[in-house]
Amino acid sequence: MTDDPAISLLIVDDHPVVRDGLRGMFESAPGFRVLGEAADGNEALERAAALDPDVILMDLRMPGGGGVDAIRELSRRGARAKVLVLTTYDTDSDTLPAIEAGATGYLLKDAPREELFTAVRAAADGRTVLSPAVASRLVSAVRTPRSPGGEPLSAREREVLALVARGTSNREIARELFISEATVKTHLTHLYAKLGVKDRAAAVAAAYDRGILG
């Protein structure tokens, strides 16, 4: 580890095409060595344990073992490998969970080659690398409390949310519940945080997904 001949990599993505692209890209560049590939989170954990890579390039959305869970498990195990998340969209809602789970960096797949190389080297050094879009989203959400399992909504919050799902405006909700509009907004802010969303539309969707509504 002192002479550091090459940075060893594990590639995790459910798309063979992407895996090949990354493999080819790094194998043809000096200073990198691709140890193996995995197609989902569970496989990633096996390979990581067996191959002990310096850096793991990981997609987030994968069938059969999501990337975030794998990252969380890796840091729980105290794995040596640094995880660099490679995803398609910066609007991906998994950004924060991934970082919190212990990802060292977060990049978009349309990043140019050199940026990828730089990022991997930085990650190998333990430095955090974020694409600009991701970075800005991060700072604004640092102190946002988050529970993966899902904190329960209070009765009042559910009440407000149900009205939101019917297209009711804050002012109308206030009248309906005999409270002030400020209070409605407070409830909304709280339930946004609990649901891990940032606006009423996403809150409604999250509520349906969790069976709170519908």
Next chain:
Amino acid sequence: MTDDPAISLLIVDDHPVVRDGLRGMFESAPGFRVLGEAADGNEALERAAALDPDVILMDLRMPGGGGVDAIRELSRRGARAKVLVLTTYDTDSDTLPAIEAGATGYLLKDAPREELFTAVRAAADGRTVLSPAVASRLVSAVRTPRSPGGEPLSAREREVLALVARGTSNREIARELFISEATVKTHLTHLYAKLGVKDRAAAVAAAYDRGILG
């Protein structure tokens, strides 16, 4: 053309990683020759004219000249090349337009290597290749499920709505779909009318209730 030494390819995708993956995959396999790459639809048209490939591997969502338009233009020109659409999500609403525009096949990027090779050979022969998921979606799309008491949403509208449900702002939706924010708002206004709601939160709820989302 009689002995057919190798199937020549043109790769079209806005992600460098994916282009590299496909190039590496086909260059390392016998029977294929990659003639070139393109990053958007317009570039694809130029390259196709200049290189005259047997098969074009084409992504659909790209900035500056969408894939569907390129396919349509190619078939309008009577191009010799067969177009094989390679996309990320089977939920992609561009499936039908792409097929109608003249695509010879439609595959998902997470298809295994061999399936890709087989598909390209089939496409070169002019045979239609559809991934199972796409095929099933096709048949169900043909039967056009009309929800009682509601006008059906257009493909684009459903696409916008799905992003809304993830908390995406209009501006972000615009970037994601490579259209302007004005167009996003137009789609929203229309789908509000069709769903009988007045804002995005209620639209999401209505969509869940009618099984459009979820």
Next chain:
DNA sequence: CCCTCCATCAGCCGATCGGCCGATGCCGTT
């Protein structure tokens, strides 16, 4: 050929939202 549907885009503007600072009071736990 006309007409409709769909997708695309533009500007304007008022309404609304969401973030951010704060505050008070109640209640149950520690």
Next chain:
DNA sequence: AACGGCATCGGCCGATCGGCTGATGGAGGG
């Protein structure tokens, strides 16, 4: 008695939304 969760309220402000009006072009039906 102190603490934390819940519900209540206020003001401020920038960002965003949604309505409105109107336009273009392509596809498809009549």
